[in-house]
Amino acid sequence: MHHDRFGLALSADTEATAAAVSDFAFEVLSHGQRAAAILPLAEAEPGAPLPQALAAALYLFLQTAEGVQRARPWLVRAQAAARHANERERLLLAALEAWADGRPALALQRHLELARQWPRDLLNAKLAQVHQLNLGERAGMLALSSATLRAAPEVGQAWGLHAFALEQNGALADALLIGERAVALDRHDPWAQHAVAHVHEARGDAAAGIAWLEALAPTWERCSSFMLTHQWWHLALFHLARGDAAAALALWDARVWGVRKTYVQDQVNAVSLLARIEALGLDGGARWHDLAAHVRPRIHDRLNAFLDLHFAYALARAGDEAALTELLSGLAQHAARADTPAWRELAWPAARGVVAYAQQRWQEARRELQPLMARLHLLGGSTAQQRWFGQMLNAPRPRAEAA
Known part of the structure; x- marks a missing residue:
């Protein structure tokens, strides 16, 4: 059995598929430029359900009607291959289908159920935070990021997700501390950098914000x-x-x-x-x-x-x-x-x-x-x-x- 970068079991048949799934998660969490690398793999392996679902997610991120239409064939292929998926992957697929159907609250509900059972799934946590942000679910965002951080304290991006949730809930001192720790763990994590910028903006400290962002600007070119x-x-x-x-x-x-x-x-x-x-x-x-x-x-x-x-x-x-x-x-x-x-x-x-x-x-x-x-x-x-x-x-x- 193969596992992803967070130790979660995958239905992938090959090491290459497992690596591609892990790479996709990293690109989404780090806001990188290479998430589309999942598409040729999904095309080459139509019987692998998770790559099909992730290909759909890539298009749903466009947040356009055209993106939804481009996601649908991948969702159909993922559903056809779902008998090979594990329960976590099927729940992710259900969440993506709700997103494509224009039901973000239902999508979020399914992401949260997945998070309850597999709190180390940081890609799922990131997708859930996107929906929480779009729905104004700030308290829920903090509850989810807290659970994710407890489950994956060694992962810098878990700290970044939590820092942003803290800031959105007005916990500025904690957000600054957690965000700076996230950047110390991974200097190239733009979401954590961005959470700290939010703190300086909320405090009205323009000088600190300029100094913080200008020092980190060279790391943004991969975003x-x-x-x-x-x-x-x-x-x-x-x-x-x-x-x-x-x-x-x-x-x-x-x-x-x-x-x-x-x-x-x-x-x-x-x-x-x-x-x-x-x-x-x-x-x-x-x-x-x-x-x-x-x-x-x-x-x-x-x-x-x-x-x-x-x-x-x-x-x-x-x-x-x-x-x-x-x-x-x-x-x-x-x-x-x-x-x-x-x-x-x-x-x-x-x-x-x-x-x-x-x-x-x-x-x-x-x-x-x-x-x-x-x-x-x-x-x-x-x-x-x-x-x-x-x-x-x-x-x-x-x-x-x-x-």
């Missing part, structure tokens, strides 16, 4: 586009905290936008950072037209309200009225029929507020957003990302043309 741009996004936020919009804009141009313009998480980084830069008085200008062109294909997806709010903002700032109207109409229809009240009670009024802010209707934006602030995290996004919406309660500085 996927999201984590690469997101680390620079955090560094830009620290410059904004010091009132230096020009430095933040320089990072936007050189580091935050342009790595993978079609990826929704890169788009989210770019939209919110450019909006924050404008709030300090610099006009983003034609940059909004480029952003709008890349978010426009996503206006019908309805997979994640947090993403939709960013798309709406970019379209409004670019003056793309046709696409904006289409997005808002689709969002209103989805909110009216959605099973979960968050779309109706939070996403739809938040979208109206975000668009009002983008169109300089400050009082209307405040009127829409103020009643939502205590629960807006239920739409997803980290504490640092959510602070952008809080900033919309105040009118920005008058804009000056940027270079």
Whole structure:
């Protein structure tokens, strides 16, 4: 019997398959660029259920309707081979199927059941934390990361997952201690680095945040586009905290936008950072037209309200009225029929507020957003990302043309 890097039994027939599964877990946990290496293995071994499931997960991470459609054939192949899977692998497959079906709460429930039985499965813990973040399940995130760390204290990435969960729950001193320990165990763990950056941002310590991230920046080149741009996004936020919009804009141009313009998480980084830069008085200008062109294909997806709010903002700032109207109409229809009240009670009024802010209707934006602030995290996004919406309660500085 083969085992993965965490000692968990695999249904893999060969050492090469086991190694590929372990490599995939490492790439996801470390936000690396090589997770797609699972695809040729899954193609070559259609009877191996876990590689098929992981190939599906790769496409689900795209968080687009297109990604879901590309995941489905892999899920079908995984289900066909499921008789060869062990119980842990079948539970993971069930969680991925729920994700593809647009039922993230059910997916999370299945990930948590898997975690209860196999707490050393760090890939599962990472997937669960993604759903917890998207669902605003901050207390659950802390409970899961605590159990994962107890089960795998020798793994640096377990410390990184826990550091982030601590910060999301406001335990800043503990998050700093755990995050720094995680980086001491593995200097190249971007999630742990990022958790410490969150602590400095939450404390308003821009100098410490800049020093921390600049010292670690050489380690980011192996990261996927999201984590690469997101680390620079955090560094830009620290410059904004010091009132230096020009430095933040320089990072936007050189580091935050342009790595993978079609990826929704890169788009989210770019939209919110450019909006924050404008709030300090610099006009983003034609940059909004480029952003709008890349978010426009996503206006019908309805997979994640947090993403939709960013798309709406970019379209409004670019003056793309046709696409904006289409997005808002689709969002209103989805909110009216959605099973979960968050779309109706939070996403739809938040979208109206975000668009009002983008169109300089400050009082209307405040009127829409103020009643939502205590629960807006239920739409997803980290504490640092959510602070952008809080900033919309105040009118920005008058804009000056940027270079």
